[in-house]
Amino acid sequence: MPATSLSEYLIEKQKKLAHLNDGLVSVLVDLAEACKKTAHAVNQGALTHSLESLDSINVQGEKQQALDVISNDIFLAFADQNKHVAGLVSEELPDVYFPHHLQSDADQFPAQRYLLAFDPLDGSSNVSLNISVGSIFSVLPCPDAVQQPQAQAFLQAGKHQVCAGYAMYGFSTMLVITLGDGVDCFTLDETTDEFVLTSPEMKIPQDANEFAINMSHQRFWEPAMQRYVGECLQGVEGVRKKDFNMRWVASMVAEVHRILVRGGVFMYPTDSKIKKQGGKLRLLYEANPMSFIVEQAGGASSTAYERILDIIPDHIHQRVGVVLGAKHEVELVNAYHNR
Numbered sequence: 001m002p003a004t005s006l007s008e009y010l011i012e013k014q015k016k017l018a019h020l021n022d023g024l025v026s027v028l029v030d031l032a033e034a035c036k037k038t039a040h041a042v043n044q045g046a047l048t049h050s051l052e053s054l055d056s057i058n059v060q061g062e063k064q065q066a067l068d069v070i071s072n073d074i075f076l077a078f079a080d081q082n083k084h085v086a087g088l089v090s091e092e093l094p095d096v097y098f099p100h101h102l103q104s105d106a107d108q109f110p111a112q113r114y115l116l117a118f119d120p121l122d123g124s125s126n127v128s129l130n131i132s133v134g135s136i137f138s139v140l141p142c143p144d145a146v147q148q149p150q151a152q153a154f155l156q157a158g159k160h161q162v163c164a165g166y167a168m169y170g171f172s173t174m175l176v177i178t179l180g181d182g183v184d185c186f187t188l189d190e191t192t193d194e195f196v197l198t199s200p201e202m203k204i205p206q207d208a209n210e211f212a213i214n215m216s217h218q219r220f221w222e223p224a225m226q227r228y229v230g231e232c233l234q235g236v237e238g239v240r241k242k243d244f245n246m247r248w249v250a251s252m253v254a255e256v257h258r259i260l261v262r263g264g265v266f267m268y269p270t271d272s273k274i275k276k277q278g279g280k281l282r283l284l285y286e287a288n289p290m291s292f293i294v295e296q297a298g299g300a301s302s303t304a305y306e307r308i309l310d311i312i313p314d315h316i317h318q319r320v321g322v323v324l325g326a327k328h329e330v331e332l333v334n335a336y337h338n339r
């Protein structure tokens with residue numbers, strides 16, 4: 001069976017999906033190119049002194065890594081020349097970014113326009129350790145006839161995403177996307193510089209025996225989370241009557257990818273330490289795109305209290321608690337929290 005390239009895949013999907021118009025195809029093709037370029041920058045790593053931390057602090061109050069800025073610039077450069085991108089929100093920028101093409105042809109914008117929210121480099125704390133990192137993106141429809149979409153335009157519930165995806169920069173570069181018609185995974189063929197479909201229709205088993213959470217925060221968790229993890233740790237001797245394994249990579253892309261490949265549940269709950277800021281992970285460019293992918297693969301995603309894709313954001317850098325993966329595990333976590 002000859003390998004299917006990303007462009008061949010998109011042509012086939014266009015026959016099936018009415019919303020996959022030429023504008024959205026061009027946005028997705030540019031995002032894939034931005035991921036290829038970022039993969040190259042990550043792979044060059046120490047050779048280009050890009051594994052270092054910078055003195056600059058981003059809008060999250062976090063020290064930026066050189067690769068946070070390099071990858072951010074790569075994504076902006078692609079958007080600057082794509083007329084179908086009306087505005088961007090990035091983890092690394094305080095406000096909405098307007099692509100340069102808007103300056104040149106202010107009143108000639110195409111009908112098919114989209115808003116991009118993205119995390120240019122996810123898992124930044126792993127950059128200098130050569131542990132897998134990635135990029136995460138979310139594509140929303142742009143409200144009609146708005147020349148320069150303000151922050152308000154981005155405050156749409158995640159269920160309105162038309163496309164979402166992530167790239168993972170591991171020993172091979174992978175691109176996982178959903179267009180609302182299942183989840184497909186591509187691998188970058190270094191010999192042809194093409195993304196090739198390698199895992200079509202990824203599915204998450206409804207049950208799991210592997211969980212991921214940063215255990216060092218245990219003393220700050222709510223009682224319901226203490227109970228859920230406690231029961232997993234009791235294993236076959238406890239009420240769950242089965243043993244659980246544990247993983248924590250500290251790169252959300254790697255955690256979600258593991259869950260798409262072999263199942264499990266990933267949790268970064270809102271606890272007493274981070275309650276004031278609402279959580280750790282960001283709704284628009286981490287929780288929403290990953291929740292769309294996970295749900296499209298048959299899993300579930302919540303804050304432990306409500307479905308993430310139903311949340312109407314308050315602001316562009318809003319943080320939320322995240323519990324995602326195997327449906328039955330997420331439902332159990334929700335049940336313990338909502339009881």
Ligand SMILES: O=P(O)(O)OC[C@H]1O[C@](O)(COP(=O)(O)O)[C@@H](O)[C@@H]1O
Nearest residue numbers: 119121122123124125214250251252
């Ligand atoms: O350092 P911690 O608390 O384990 O948090 C790890 C989490 O933080 C993140 O690194 C946050 O993302 P960024 O690296 O994009 O800021 C997630 O990828 C990961 O799941």
Ligand SMILES: [Mg+2]
Nearest residue numbers: 119122123286
């Ligand atoms: Mg991130």
Ligand SMILES: [Mg+2]
Nearest residue numbers: 091119121122
């Ligand atoms: Mg990041």
